[in-house]
Each structure stands twice: as C-alpha cells, then as structure tokens.
Amino acid sequence: DAGVIQSPRHEVTEMGQEVTLRCKPISGHNSLFWYRQTMMRGLELLIYFNNNVPIDDSGMPEDRFSAKMPNASFSTLKIQPSEPRDSAVYFCATSSTEANYGYTFGSGTRLTVV
C-alpha cells in the first residue's frame, strides 16, 4: 500500500495564480479530509468528503478555495487566485469507517505564494 499520495510536494507560485493540489487516497478509505497547517493557526480542517460527497466545507476560508472528489481515487483542492496568506502546508488525510478515527495523512504540499 503506497499510502495517501499528494502532489506536488512543494509549490511556489506568484500571487494571483491558480494552484491545484492533488490527493490519491488509500484504496477502500471512504473518508477524505483536506487540512491546512500553519504555525499560527495549527491544523485546520478545510473540507471533508464521505463516499466522494462533500459533507462539511465550513472550514474553507473563502470562495477562492474549492475542492472536488470526482471519484474514490482522486481529489483536488484549488486556490484561485492565490494570495501570500495562503502559504502553508496542505495535508490530505483519509480514513475508513472501521479505522477508529485513525487518519492516514499524505506527506503534504508545502505551498509558498510570493
């Protein structure tokens, strides 16, 4: 099992550009979470999917952020337009109903917006 796969690992972009982060969950995991981590704010849940359906997107900071999960094997988080304050590490985590709240995190994408 390759675990949760995120790409890219690092992204440096200019303010105003569109950024797309990608996540491939573990096969069989039916829950997928997008988190953002910064020193100031810690781990923040952005959005949560269950069986490919968005359940809770109350953590998405503003309309510039959007997320999709078109199938059980793939999810994207898009920021358009990006701003310097979006600089953070973005994690994708997945879990199964039987996992006793044991999330498996991807390696994260370190986003820097200049």
Add this chain to the structure above:
Amino acid sequence: GQSLEQPSEVTAVEGAIVQINCTYQTSGFYGLSWYQQHDGGAPTFLSYNALDGLEETGRFSSFLSRSDSYGYLLLQELQMKDSASYFCAVADSNYQLIWGAGTKLIIKP
C-alpha cells in the same frame, strides 16, 4: 464552544518517562486520538481511546477518563527519535476530529 487543552512544550531526558496531558470540552465525544508529527513530516496515528482506561502499545500508552474529560499519552524509555509534536484530537459525532494545538516534546541526552 469546543476546545482541547494540552501543554505547548514538554522537556524530558532520554530514557525517562513523560506524560502529555489533554483536557477537552466538546459538544460530542466518541473518543480521544493521539498523533505524532516530526518536524517537516505529516501527522501519524498513535492511538485511540473510546473507553475509560489505559491502552498500551509498546513504549507508548494512552489513557482516557470520560468523566473527567481528560486523557494523557505516556511515553516510556524515551529515545531521541521521540522528539516531535504530539496532538490529541477528539472524535465528534460527525466522524470528524477536533484537534489540540499540539505539544512539542524536547528530549535531552
């Protein structure tokens, strides 16, 4: 509101035992999880307590008291590689985790 309290930093000596406490106040509670995160890495799952008592996994143990809204992570025979941040997280009724701010564990030789 919902909140989890854990110390921001704990220092211990290699080979010793350290306890990281977590108190919580949440509207729903299904269990308490612990995660470890090394600098530059991703959080990794350590343990989950749904019932009161102590769960042991090797050098790590986790305890829960639901009546006291309190839990702790106990690390024994500390090794330098245990230097990391440790997060407690409460599982709520929406199958989501509410996270503490994390405890940075510093281990000295």
